[in-house]
Amino acid sequence: MEELKRLAPPAELRRAPVVEGRPNLGALTDKLSAFAEGRTPRWWWILFLPAAFAATVIFPTCLFYQVFTGVGVWGNNHPVMWGLDIVNFIWWVGVAHAGTLISALLFLTRQHWRTTIGRMAEAMTVFSVMMAGLYPAIHVGRAWFDWFMFPVPNSNALWPQFKSPLMWDVFAVNTYLMVSTLFWFMGMIPDFAVLRDRSTTRIRKTIFSFLAMGWTGSARHWHNYEKAYVVLAGLCTLLVFTVSSIVGLDFCTAQLAGWHATIFPLYFVIGAVFCGFGMVMVILIPLRKWCGLEKIITLSHMDKIAKLTLVAGLIIDYIYLMEFFIAWYSGDPYERWVFSHRLFGHTYMVMGWILIGINVGVTQLLWFKKIRSSLFALFVIGLLINIGMWTERFVIVVGSLYQDFLPANWGKYMPTIWDVGLYAGTLGAFFMLYLLFVKFLPMIAISEVKGVMPEADPHHPLGGAKNGGRQ
Amino acid sequence: MSGKIYGLIAEFDSPAAILRAAEKVRDAGYRRWDTFTPFPIHGMDKVMKLGNSLVGWVSLAMGAGAFASVVGLIWYCNAFDYPLIVGGKPMFSPPMTFVPAYILLIMGGAFGALLGMLGLNQLPRLHHPLLDKKRFELASRDKFFLVIGAQDEKFCLMETKKLLESIGGAHVEIVEDKD
Numbered sequence: 001m002e003e004l005k006r007l008a009p010p011a012e013l014r015r016a017p018v019v020e021g022r023p024n025l026g027a028l029t030d031k032l033s034a035f036a037e038g039r040t041p042r043w044w045w046i047l048f049l050p051a052a053f054a055a056t057v058i059f060p061t062c063l064f065y066q067v068f069t070g071v072g073v074w075g076n077n078h079p080v081m082w083g084l085d086i087v088n089f090i091w092w093v094g095v096a097h098a099g100t101l102i103s104a105l106l107f108l109t110r111q112h113w114r115t116t117i118g119r120m121a122e123a124m125t126v127f128s129v130m131m132a133g134l135y136p137a138i139h140v141g142r143a144w145f146d147w148f149m150f151p152v153p154n155s156n157a158l159w160p161q162f163k164s165p166l167m168w169d170v171f172a173v174n175t176y177l178m179v180s181t182l183f184w185f186m187g188m189i190p191d192f193a194v195l196r197d198r199s200t201t202r203i204r205k206t207i208f209s210f211l212a213m214g215w216t217g218s219a220r221h222w223h224n225y226e227k228a229y230v231v232l233a234g235l236c237t238l239l240v241f242t243v244s245s246i247v248g249l250d251f252c253t254a255q256l257a258g259w260h261a262t263i264f265p266l267y268f269v270i271g272a273v274f275c276g277f278g279m280v281m282v283i284l285i286p287l288r289k290w291c292g293l294e295k296i297i298t299l300s301h302m303d304k305i306a307k308l309t310l311v312a313g314l315i316i317d318y319i320y321l322m323e324f325f326i327a328w329y330s331g332d333p334y335e336r337w338v339f340s341h342r343l344f345g346h347t348y349m350v351m352g353w354i355l356i357g358i359n360v361g362v363t364q365l366l367w368f369k370k371i372r373s374s375l376f377a378l379f380v381i382g383l384l385i386n387i388g389m390w391t392e393r394f395v396i397v398v399g400s401l402y403q404d405f406l407p408a409n410w411g412k413y414m415p416t417i418w419d420v421g422l423y424a425g426t427l428g429a430f431f432m433l434y435l436l437f438v439k440f441l442p443m444i445a446i447s448e449v450k451g452v453m454p455e456a457d458p459h460h461p462l463g464g465a466k467n468g469g470r471q
Numbered sequence: 472m473s474g475k476i477y478g479l480i481a482e483f484d485s486p487a488a489i490l491r492a493a494e495k496v497r498d499a500g501y502r503r504w505d506t507f508t509p510f511p512i513h514g515m516d517k518v519m520k521l522g523n524s525l526v527g528w529v530s531l532a533m534g535a536g537a538f539a540s541v542v543g544l545i546w547y548c549n550a551f552d553y554p555l556i557v558g559g560k561p562m563f564s565p566p567m568t569f570v571p572a573y574i575l576l577i578m579g580g581a582f583g584a585l586l587g588m589l590g591l592n593q594l595p596r597l598h599h600p601l602l603d604k605k606r607f608e609l610a611s612r613d614k615f616f617l618v619i620g621a622q623d624e625k626f627c628l629m630e631t632k633k634l635l636e637s638i639g640g641a642h643v644e645i646v647e648d649k650d
Contacts, residue, residue: 025509025613151548159548163557163567171574179581186585190611194509197608213595216602217610219493219519221592222511227524228588235530235577235584242574447611451510458486458512 016300054428062421080413092132098276099125104236115448165249191442257334258400274312278385313363358388477600477648481640489615503620529587537579541572
């Protein structure tokens with residue numbers, strides 16, 4: 001310990017420890033696997049039952065009614081052919097992005113604090129991409145023709161039209177789902193082995209033995225595993241910048257005022273990350289308390305998430321400014337009309353002001369240390385960001401469609417109960433899957449967290465280098 | 472050499488101890504040995520002379536293969552099998568294939584990374600002789616194990632056991648191969 005004191009930097013330069021309370025490796029393993037092994041607490045059931053109801057009753061009802069009847073049950077109608085289905089699609093894709101950013105990009109930049117929240121963020125990605133992918137599939141109207149989008153030889157001798165961004169979307173979203181699931185699963189293999197070795201019942205042992213696939217923790221295994229992890233993290237980082245860009249291209253290749261802008265791909269990527277960080281705060285803040293993980297997901301980690309949210313928020317604010325500036329600077333009367341109507345129009349101006357109020361206004365609160373260290377404030381801000389970003393997508397999609405170039409072509413859009421019901425259903429399905437994940441799978445990357453502890457470094461005094469390996 | 476013996480296992484307490492032990496086992500001239508740890512130990516790949524992992528190449532091959540196949544597929548679909556004029560653009564031009572091909576490159580690369588990792592590690596396997604050892608359950612917790620395989624040319628029950636004990640290994644035991 002003397003050695004440790006000598007080596008320690010001065011207090012003002014010291015970094016917050018990844019895990020508080022200096023548990024040894026054994027105690028840390030107990031702590032991290034406790035929730036997946038312990039009794040199911042009451043709060044879990046209180047959250048799970050309504051989520052499961054939404055997922056298994058409301059969701060299929062709205063889904064099947066729409067598929068059997070037609071897109072007409074939604075509020076979509078000329079001229080607003082993209083309604084809540086596309087708004088929610090972009091919103092869910094956005095929620096996914098923060099998970100990939102945290103688990104992949106922060107891994108490549110060697111941010112040790114990501115180990116504690118990475119797995120939970122990845123699970124968020126996987127489940128929200130599932131929800132996102134559903135929307136375009138049913139938005140086409142005749143869901144049984146979805147296979148037309150895949151290059152399958154067929155009796156009509158027709159192939160997909162690969163020049164369209166809408167087609168690229170099919171590839172992008174499916175790839176995103178597959179790759180983020182692979183990344184999530186591969187990260188869990190060593191932790192499945194942990195749960196296998198700790199299991200006390202035969203059924204748990206069997207299940208986790210299958211999932212761990214015979215993982216022993218051999219140095220040769222780790223060697224290949226680490227390489228594969230870096231490669232996957234690199235590929236996932238590319239996906240962060242690709243998937244939402246392609247969604248953005250769906251819009252900016254259209255001629256419509258308000259959509260036809262080169263800033264859209266970047267705009268959608270940053271918007272997605274911003275929205276996703278909001279969701280990370282909403283999910284992590286209650287779970288760290290209820291699962292007893294306060295010393296693992298520390299206040300310092302939440303502070304860092306808040307700072308990243310602020311950065312994303314500031315870029316978003318800059319993009320809003322640019323959009324309005326370019327609309328004015330272009331001199332195009334249609335562009336000017338659309339943008340002035342976002343804030344001063346008649347039908348949807350409330351949405352425009354909610355968007356500015358939250359994404360530009362509320363985000364600035366994160367400048368203050370006091371706000372960033374209040375979990376309640378962060379939770380509320382996270383919720384508001386989700387609402388703000390949902391509103392943003394509504395303003396972009398509906399706001400540009402309802403008044404296009406010909407006044408004779410104008411119309412209004414109002415979602416119906418089936419639009420809202422389907423959204424509630426996807427929210428329920430998302431939270432149901434998430435709660436199941438938290439309960440049954442290793443929700444914190446056990447081996448990764450152990451790997452960034454000071455004891456894990458063979459050259460660190462706590463790693464035992466100076467006393468012959470005996471502590 | 473007995474077919475029943477898989478090897479000798481020794482237990483260590485810290486990352487530094489297993490790293491020093493690994494250096495000594497290597498210097499003693501053993502070839503078929505391995506360490507088992509709850510997390511990757513920094514510097515162990517150098518001690519064990521593992522070199523560069525081939526996973527990156529598997530991933531690259533699958534990614535590049537996916538990229539090329541998508542370019543080929545788009546040419547086949549939109550320019551050869553059923554030529555389709557869209558907006559007066561050429562039937563086929565390389566830039567138009569980029570986005571789908573690039574996305575599938577990511578997909579191929581990701582599958583390559585996972586399958587390459589599993590293949591090179593010879594996973595999945597349903598059983599491993601070490602998993603029979605009760606104490607080996609700690610390898611995923613907080614203990615560090617070193618195993619010298621019976622297949623090694625230098626393996627000798629007495630000598631190897633002596634070596635493992637002399638470098639600080641605790642609970643030196645025989646691992647049986649029941650298969």
